[in-house]
Amino acid sequence: MTKPSISSKSSRFGGAWPHVVVIGAGVCGLGIAWRLAQAGCTVDIFERGEAGHGATWAAAGMLAAGAEAEPGEQRLLELTRISLAAWPNFAREVEAASGLTIDYRDQGTLVVALTHDDVEQLRFTYEFQRDLGIELQWLSGAEARAREPHLRPGVAAAVYSAGDHQVDNRKLALALKQAALGAGVTLRERCPVRALAVEGERARGVHLADGVFIDADVVVLAAGAWSREIGGLPVEALPPVRPVKGQMLALQMDPAAPLLSHVLWAPKAYLVPRVDGRLLIGATVEEKGFDDAMTAGGVLSLLEAAWRVLPGIEELPIAETWVGFRPTSRDDAPILGPTVVEGLVIATGHHRNGILLAPVTAEAVSGYVLTGEMPAAAAQFSAERFAAAPSLATVGGSGR
Numbered sequence: 001m002t003k004p005s006i007s008s009k010s011s012r013f014g015g016a017w018p019h020v021v022v023i024g025a026g027v028c029g030l031g032i033a034w035r036l037a038q039a040g041c042t043v044d045i046f047e048r049g050e051a052g053h054g055a056t057w058a059a060a061g062m063l064a065a066g067a068e069a070e071p072g073e074q075r076l077l078e079l080t081r082i083s084l085a086a087w088p089n090f091a092r093e094v095e096a097a098s099g100l101t102i103d104y105r106d107q108g109t110l111v112v113a114l115t116h117d118d119v120e121q122l123r124f125t126y127e128f129q130r131d132l133g134i135e136l137q138w139l140s141g142a143e144a145r146a147r148e149p150h151l152r153p154g155v156a157a158a159v160y161s162a163g164d165h166q167v168d169n170r171k172l173a174l175a176l177k178q179a180a181l182g183a184g185v186t187l188r189e190r191c192p193v194r195a196l197a198v199e200g201e202r203a204r205g206v207h208l209a210d211g212v213f214i215d216a217d218v219v220v221l222a223a224g225a226w227s228r229e230i231g232g233l234p235v236e237a238l239p240p241v242r243p244v245k246g247q248m249l250a251l252q253m254d255p256a257a258p259l260l261s262h263v264l265w266a267p268k269a270y271l272v273p274r275v276d277g278r279l280l281i282g283a284t285v286e287e288k289g290f291d292d293a294m295t296a297g298g299v300l301s302l303l304e305a306a307w308r309v310l311p312g313i314e315e316l317p318i319a320e321t322w323v324g325f326r327p328t329s330r331d332d333a334p335i336l337g338p339t340v341v342e343g344l345v346i347a348t349g350h351h352r353n354g355i356l357l358a359p360v361t362a363e364a365v366s367g368y369v370l371t372g373e374m375p376a377a378a379a380q381f382s383a384e385r386f387a388a389a390p391s392l393a394t395v396g397g398s399g400r
């Protein structure tokens with residue numbers, strides 16, 4: 001591939017294209033690496049395991065900026081809305097660059113209430129979200145069942161969010177990997193980074209676990225829930241990110257006669273139908289560090305919640321169960337852009353929104369590497385916001 005001519009974008013590197021090392025090949029690292037290679041940079045990405053098999057593999061792929069907006073998350077909503085709006089083009093571009101499909105689907109999302117209490121809660125959320133300008137439609141139980149005939153007959157009410165969509169996150173991971181390779185990124189899988197190399201308060205490269213040193217003009221830290229575990233990070237540069245465990249499972253529907261066509265939020269679980277008939281049910285939200293055990297209680301609570309809203313699942317075979325680790329920051333929002341170490345750029349902390357935020361993360365962080373500037377909506381999410389209170393106090397996780 002011929003490199004584009006050097007524009008003013010690269011001026012902060014004295015007219016040369018920077019050599020960038022990315023740590024972690026999840027949706028964040030792959031997207032950033034792809035964009036940087038497209039711009040003309042030499043990019044090496046190091047992945048401890050297999051590309052895309054961290055939280056990115058474990059996710060449900062919901063692109064839900066609207067139906068999941070919660071009180072206290074108004075700032076994040078601005079960013080999630082920008083990313084949601086970027087998704088159709090991003091999907092087309094990833095598919096064209098990789099030659100792979102990612103099953104981006106835009107049928108909208110249904111949020112269902114079963115009991116009187118659920119209806120009260122749903123009405124509160126509906127009014128809060130409507131006040132934020134999110135396009136929502138209140139449905140009676142009968143109207144909800146007209147859209148999804150397999151819902152439990154007693155369903156009390158629902159809200160339809162036309163703007164919330166889904167993508168197959170596993171296909172996305174594979175396609176992003178191909179797109180990045182096609183743009184010239186060098187990907188090294190099963191090649192963990194042991195430590196960041198810092199000299200005189202500037203990142204100089206990385207030390208791999210096998211002892212090899214790789215020098216770089218810029219290092220991008222995108223190691224998801226493991227981002228604090230990279231050695232060599234000065235204390236002030238340690239991102240306040242922790243793993244928040246999520247158990248999920250998939251049932252197998254008949255693809256020719258699926259029980260569900262929309263993404264569905266029920267009390268205590270969500271259900272996501274895939275094109276191939278898999279029905280994902282998620283997810284627990286647990287503060288258990290990197291404990292990767294599926295538990296009887298986790299499976300029981302997910303299946304019970306799903307069965308209460310969609311009783312027809314009872315006969316379906318269980319296709320898969322898995323655990324993933326959301327990379328969660330102290331305020332549940334991503335950490336993007338500069339750090340206190342010059343030349344070290346960060347993209348982590350995406351918690352339950354990393355798939356949704358993939359387009360904006362790739363754009364904003366690659367843009368920062370090239371120009372030294374972040375778009376305003378993303379700049380609010382720099383690591384600087386934690387500087388005043390560096391402890392790793394945990395907050396309760398919520399949602400996906």
Ligand SMILES: Cc1cc2nc3c(=O)[nH]c(=O)nc-3n(C[C@H](O)[C@H](O)[C@H](O)COP(=O)(O)OP(=O)(O)OC[C@H]3O[C@@H](n4cnc5c(N)ncnc54)[C@H](O)[C@@H]3O)c2cc1C
Nearest residue numbers: 024026028048054055056060062193224246324354355356
């Ligand atoms: C159960 C569950 C459901 C979710 N559902 C959704 C959803 O519906 N919608 C949504 O938008 N988001 C969802 N998320 C969140 C989303 O999955 C994450 O926010 C996103 O995948 C984070 O991407 P990442 O690239 O930062 O992390 P990851 O995908 O975890 O990638 C980080 C990578 O870094 C690698 N790594 C770690 N240490 C090293 C090292 N030392 N050297 C080299 N490589 C290293 C890891 O192996 C990993 O591949 C969900 C998450 C979970 C767990």
